[in-house]
Amino acid sequence: MNVAHLVAEAEARGAMFSIRGDRVHVSASKPLPVKLFEALKRRRDDVMEIVAAMPLLDAEGLPCAACIACGGRLFWKAGSLPPEGPGWHCFRCHPPKPGSWHHACSVPVTDEDELRRDLFEERAAILEHDGGLSRARAEALALEDTARILGLSLDAGRRLIDGV
Helix, strand or coil: CCHHHHHHHHHHCCCEEEEECCEEEEECCCCCCHHHHHHHHHCHHHHHHHHHCCCCECCCCCECCCCCCCCCCEEEECCCCCCCCCCCEECCCCCCCCCCCCEEEECCCCCHHHHHHHHHHHHHHHHHHCCCCCHHHHHHHHHHHHHHHHCCCHHHHHHHHHCC
């Protein structure tokens, strides 16, 4: 089981993660199963990386800010977890295995150029993860789609996406 799934399973069992200095702190109303707790301890550094990149949640339990690690605005959650509450992961930093996620959301943006870039990135992520395409192929198709949706030539779309 990958680390993102370990963290998601712990959160589904009521665990809350926080970082204190150079350590990950886990608190839960009921003790976690020993196997799960031991697996989290063995992968402490990976757990720390995931916890550091967890998004801020709004009052409804949905991501409300871009990923603090990469600035991405598209998040996923395992289908075994409810759509609200903890368990959200950044598509860029912690991409799921194809078919392993069921809930997804994106954080709204107000800047028009950022909105266009997010349209491209969201389309590329869907093509890569749901469509099983390579990242390069998914981005090429997403560029074509984004340019068409925005009524731009491919060159103009590429300049917009690249921020040139």
